[in-house]
Amino acid sequence: MTDLSRVLAGIEEQLSVPASLLKEIAERFQAAMTAGLAGKPSSLKMLPSYIGVPTGREQGTVVAVDFGGTNVRVLLITLTGDGQVHISNRRSFLLKDKRKNYDFTTASASGMQLFDFIAEKIAEIVPTTDKTYPLGHTFSFPCHQYDINEAELISWTKEIKTAGVEGQNVGQLLQAALERKKISYVYPQAIINDTTGTLLTAAYRDNATDIGAICGTGHNSCYLEPGHPLTNKPMIVNMESGNFSQIMQTKYDLCLDQDSEKPGAQRLEKQTSGQYLGEIVRIIVSSLVADGHMAGEPANTLHLPYSVRTEDLSTILADHTAGLEAVAEVVAACWNLGNLTLGELAALQTIARLVAIRSARLVAATWAGVLYRIDLELSRSHTIAVDGSLYEKMPGYAEYLAQAMNDIWGIGAKKVTIRLSKDGSGIGAAIAAATVYNSQ
Numbered sequence: 001m002t003d004l005s006r007v008l009a010g011i012e013e014q015l016s017v018p019a020s021l022l023k024e025i026a027e028r029f030q031a032a033m034t035a036g037l038a039g040k041p042s043s044l045k046m047l048p049s050y051i052g053v054p055t056g057r058e059q060g061t062v063v064a065v066d067f068g069g070t071n072v073r074v075l076l077i078t079l080t081g082d083g084q085v086h087i088s089n090r091r092s093f094l095l096k097d098k099r100k101n102y103d104f105t106t107a108s109a110s111g112m113q114l115f116d117f118i119a120e121k122i123a124e125i126v127p128t129t130d131k132t133y134p135l136g137h138t139f140s141f142p143c144h145q146y147d148i149n150e151a152e153l154i155s156w157t158k159e160i161k162t163a164g165v166e167g168q169n170v171g172q173l174l175q176a177a178l179e180r181k182k183i184s185y186v187y188p189q190a191i192i193n194d195t196t197g198t199l200l201t202a203a204y205r206d207n208a209t210d211i212g213a214i215c216g217t218g219h220n221s222c223y224l225e226p227g228h229p230l231t232n233k234p235m236i237v238n239m240e241s242g243n244f245s246q247i248m249q250t251k252y253d254l255c256l257d258q259d260s261e262k263p264g265a266q267r268l269e270k271q272t273s274g275q276y277l278g279e280i281v282r283i284i285v286s287s288l289v290a291d292g293h294m295a296g297e298p299a300n301t302l303h304l305p306y307s308v309r310t311e312d313l314s315t316i317l318a319d320h321t322a323g324l325e326a327v328a329e330v331v332a333a334c335w336n337l338g339n340l341t342l343g344e345l346a347a348l349q350t351i352a353r354l355v356a357i358r359s360a361r362l363v364a365a366t367w368a369g370v371l372y373r374i375d376l377e378l379s380r381s382h383t384i385a386v387d388g389s390l391y392e393k394m395p396g397y398a399e400y401l402a403q404a405m406n407d408i409w410g411i412g413a414k415k416v417t418i419r420l421s422k423d424g425s426g427i428g429a430a431i432a433a434a435t436v437y438n439s440q
């Protein structure tokens, strides 16, 4: 065994999540759910959403605002009342754009500037006729929810730092911006988490859906609690599972955590989401170079945090060429590493794969934890609705999730369908707003 392959075997061992560990994590997750729901200490926030699943008969033309962290999307959506959805207009706007010289995600930007920007974009999309439109707002951060249209941001995640939003009522911030911009023809009706939107969108057509998740820049899941303690009725609970803490951390995870915006927080998210996977790979590769297991040119830029993105990992994983040309291009472009051997490029691809597999297996274990709670025997079918770039675009990711479910349930895994809920977070906001509007 060469030195590099020996070190690689060690990394593989640290990142692996065998079947027995999957089940253990699922059990710990289930226990954390129970504690969180009962208001006992838990890393799961178990936030009520004040909405159940839709009937499929909701209808109307609704404005949806989908604020995720990387961009804000505004959509004009018509729900037909028979499970169908038509998007008549949609646009996406970056929250930071170097060329246009703005960044609403830093601490020097204020909440007022951010929400004014969102209000302006709503005005660009929604026709100013005599008509008025209900608005549904997906806000993809942990919020204390007091009603379907009242949400207070607990704390930013995904490295966002905009000032003056934490602790504030997000609905009021948007309403105030709409008033400042004299947009009186849209009226906010609902605020939801993106996981809730994903669940609602899939459930609009498929009533076996009881888990919704985002595997994208951030990670989180929600589920339908059959009898919520607050109402004794079915209610979607935003678990904020990205903060789940009962998982192992390698030295690489600890290093990422220490230098993150909020050390100690969002442990699961830091091992599973697109915001961080590239950074884990960078930290591992830097340590290999620093310890002399891989050649690094003196002018390399491996020390720059977040210098490889999740899209780059997808490119690395999709490379099946004999010479690993795409892997070579990525490392040359991101880290100025131009002369790695084929063996070193292959090692890099293996590291990216191991990090992606660990992400998928940890996520699957948390879903198993939910199923342990709501249907331990898997006595009925369940659909898990997922949106996000990792699930949709990362080569192998969906298969890794399915494999982990098989490892946990064996043949029983057939009862569980994991399905893409494309644009679920935006469409779900429209369904939530229509639910409120139709019930008035």
Ligand code: BGC
Binding pocket: 068, 139, 140, 141, 142, 157, 158, 193, 194, 195, 214, 217, 218, 219, 220, 221, 240, 242, 269
């Ligand atoms: C947020 C969640 C969100 C997830 C996916 C996390 O960082 O805390 O509220 O659902 O990202 O966007």
